[in-house]
Amino acid sequence: MSVAVRARSRRRYQLRRLTNAVMLGLTGLATVAAVLPLLWILAYVSREGGRFLSLDFFTRLPTPVGVPGGGVSNAIVGSAILVGLACLFAIPPGILAAIYAAAHPHTPLGVALRFGTDVLSGVPSIVIGIFAYTVVVLPQRHFSALAGGAALAVIMLPIIVRTTEEMLKLVPVNLREASLSLGAPEWKTTLRVVLPAALDGVITGAMLGIARVAGEAAPLMLTAFGNPFLSTDITQPIAALPHTIFVYAIAPYKDWHDKAWTTALVLIALVLALNVGARLLIGWRRRQLSGR
């Protein structure tokens, strides 16, 4: 190697190292930029909402403007009922549809299902609220938890179908074949081998769906409507945390603004708790299976 070649080679190497350092810096910056909003939101909501957090906030009903104290127990119970109803309406048909789509991806119905769920997941939630208003609220002639649950279920459905379908596809073919070659019919194979093997993913999908709909306010204005009292009657209007946040936040009263922050904190904490709970459950199941 001549001296000139060696010098050129060294320059190229240094240039490469420089490029590497610059790109590494840029990607690191991008990572921080991606995580920053989340941390910011959490910090801000904790600071603004944390000041008024008390046990009462979980157990008491809202107080009128200017009356200190009170809580959002009606909205916590309402959100639980609404999300529960949505799960009831969305998860069983969602999983069944996903099983069909995973088993028959190329049939016309399978293609239509995939296309349909893609389109549905792009429909604005307010439109789904109007839809639920038209098909549930109008015939019943009044707002209800049932209508709210139905609206949330429609939002949840595509998330459940797509994640479940992807998880089912990840189950190794040779597990299915093992079951079939023992003389198991297809449906028993799906029920006893494929679905249990994909259960972690299915639970994760359900959690994503729950996290998404638990924060929806727009469709609930047209369906569940809100309720200042504690109600567990699914045929009657019902309160919900995101809707309560909205109502408190647009009011012209300082103490309601504070309550909006606290309600937001409660909502985030509850969704987070649910997620962590599901992760722990999945982790425990994995450890059981791998024997560690």
Next chain:
Amino acid sequence: MTALAQVHDQTSDATAANKMQVLNLAVYYGAFRALADIDLDVLEHRITAIIGPSGCGKSTLLRALNRLNDLIPNARATGQVMLDGVDLYAPGVDVVDVRRQVGMVFQRPNPFPKSIYDNVAYGPRLYGIHDKRELDTIVERSLGQAALWDEVKDLLPKSALTLSGGQQQRLCIARALAVEPEVILMDEPASALDPIATLKIEDLMRQLIKDYTIVVVTHNMQQAARVSDYTAFLLMDEKRAGRLIEYGPSRELFTNPQDKRTEDYITGRFG
């Protein structure tokens, strides 16, 4: 003379009954013909090995024997596969019944993500056996036949995934035995295992043919020579369709092949 060689000597008899008969079988994937003109006898209580280079249709042939190819869209078979005189491809034959009689062990160990006990009990439960004592008996018997009982008898509630690869494969064999199939198909059952685990599987196969009939696909010629009583050599023709080139007692096929192509293959001139 080794024990294996003695077993081989006994197979030169003509007393073994025909368990399965493949008659003029062809398998198509869409328009592509993967197997053509296959005629093969599988003798009862014997090990039949299917050998040949990659892509010659070994696995396709094996999977045709319990209709597992039915799962592949556009796959279809013509000809006949007889089991005890009944054509498995005849109209009206339930594919689920076929697979209950012709079990399968796969290349990679594929235990279900369940307990060891539940893996073995899976098949019997499918057939409606739920009595605890009856299941216990079947599980112990099957694991015993698969030479695994002593290793796992205290670990039955543990996940099957905690076992080593060789143990998992023997568990899969036990799982297949639990439903007492007529024939057991094995698709390269030892290719994912180390030499010692491989030896265990081969010993086990020799034990099992006292009660069962085995068809094994292998691309390991030494293994075929060691373990099998009969060997079928497959090769693809110029249209890439797999054809049966030679079939006979393993000792003869490996020492005195009748076809030039068999000789070339087993002496390592190609493959």
